[in-house]
Amino acid sequence: MKRKFARLFENYIPIWGNKNYLWFLLVSMFSLAGDLVAWVITTWVLTTQFDHPAVYLTALVILTQSAYAIMSPYMGHLVDKWGPFTSLISSTGIRTVILTFLFISLLYVEDGVSPWVIVGLMTLEYIFVPLSKQSEFVMIKVLVRDEEQLIPANALQGIQFDASYIIGPLIGGLFVSTIGIYYGLVLNMASFLFLGIVILIIAKRNKDYRDHFNVEQADNKEAKPKTFINSLKTGISFIVKTPPMLSILLIGFLWNLFVFGPIEVLYPIFTVDVLESNGFVYGLLMSVNSVGFILGLFLAGNMKWKVPFAMTMGILIGLHGLLYFFIGIVPNIVFVCVILFLGGIVIAPTDIFSKTIRQKMIPFHMLAGVSSVLAFFSFISKPIGAFLVGSLINTYGNQYSGYIMACLGLILFIACMVISFRPVMKKI
CATH class of the missing domain: 1.20.1250.20 (MFS general substrate transporter like domains)
Structure with missing residues (x-):
């Protein structure tokens, strides 16, 4: 029985020994779930607190997805230029500041804050989402250097992604229905803070990654930072x-x-x-x-x-x-x-x-x-x-x-x- 159980997880066993990757996977799941909590809360507020919610919800989807798509190439360039650790910590900090302003705006919804302010802040946050996503994608390559382990590592990240999409909306619904929407946004900001702290620790443990991938070789012109164009x-x-x-x-x-x-x-x-x-x-x-x-x-x-x-x-x-x-x-x-x-x-x-x-x-x-x-x-x-x-x-x-x-x-x-x-x- 033990052999069959071990065989079932055979490819995943080496990954369990990679503590840096496991911590990265854990905090990524929390931050993504926090994102989804914020999305549920925002869409709920737009639906219940304003007239003609379909207009604002449609605008929210179009603007956030357009911002994500349009900014993806530039944010990918920044990740290559800054490195995954600096990029992820930077995007986490910027998005936390934006969410703070979103939190403040929701506090004053009943005092006449325009729904377009809420839509605008969410769109602004989504400009920096691809910086986080591309950083996390490159981070896997940095933390899992054995190419034989890339498949199980990518599989676990995919499972983590889907698990977040199950957990996040459920938690968001709980905050909306019982606990309170404002606490949900605080939870989201806390998840970002947790992510930033853990990534700082992981970055210190992986200072050698540039040397490992020969990123800073003087004779490699392609490796030098370029303009975005x-x-x-x-x-x-x-x-x-x-x-x-x-x-x-x-x-x-x-x-x-x-x-x-x-x-x-x-x-x-x-x-x-x-x-x-x-x-x-x-x-x-x-x-x-x-x-x-x-x-x-x-x-x-x-x-x-x-x-x-x-x-x-x-x-x-x-x-x-x-x-x-x-x-x-x-x-x-x-x-x-x-x-x-x-x-x-x-x-x-x-x-x-x-x-x-x-x-x-x-x-x-x-x-x-x-x-x-x-x-x-x-x-x-x-x-x-x-x-x-x-x-x-x-x-x-x-x-x-x-x-x-x-x-x-x-x-x-x-x-x-x-x-x-x-x-x-x-x-x-």
Whole structure:
């Protein structure tokens, strides 16, 4: 029994000995959960304290996501220039100050504070979110220097991310309903303070990381800090000149265009008008997908992958599209729940592969910059996909949302299969 249990966690055992990584994982989870608490509180205040909340909520989503996407390349450049520790501590400090002003503004909501002040402060905070995210991504490379441990390390971070998305909203709802919204924002600021202190300690223990990755070699001109424009050009050039990386960008673009963007519009409409169900079923569909994703991350992180990462990633995303094809043509609640659970398992390894490929292929001195450029070009297709599916539903009617989902899933499957079996995809 003990051997079977040990075998179940075989790939994760070496990671448990990496105290710096485990502390980083823990404080990252707390800070992300704190972020989500702040988001729940802010959206709740905008919904309950002001007239026409849909206007403010729509503006909040558009402005925060646009700020995140637009600022990602520049923040990635700063991480490459400053290093992950300085960048994460700086972003944590700046975001704490902004949240303090948000806390003060919420104290005076009943005295006539404009909802646009709240929306503006949240948008300002989201400008610095990519600085935190790219710092955390590079931090994994710094703290987990054995490349064989990158897959389980990235898997654990993915599990931590999803766990935060379960814990954060629950805590936020608790503060909104019983404890008080102001204490929730204090908790968020406290989580940032905890993160900053722990990262300072970890930074002192890893002073040698620049020497380890040869970041400051005098004869390496590419390693020297550049202006943002030069850094952006270098990042785009690296992607274009690296066919597997370009293919991964294209696959990510297509996935956001045909599945990830559209499902945010399709899910509620499909639930009501095709499955003829209520909000409970809508929440159930989201939950079973998340459970499948967490299970998939755990299983993928514990496997010895002997296949080309890029090709496997493309195939799995294609299969994910095929599952949505079946959901669209067989609108049965039990069947849809089973498929979404399987879909979570299928898509989970792609998150690990995407991070591991970048950590292995991109030189350390441009890791955050190139990754943020990849994220930007993949992300811009998400609102396009949402707009596309919204237009189709408005044209053909809500009752055709299942068939629209099926068509988009099938297109993604065919496109990913064509891209994935190109010879360059077998090189990683």
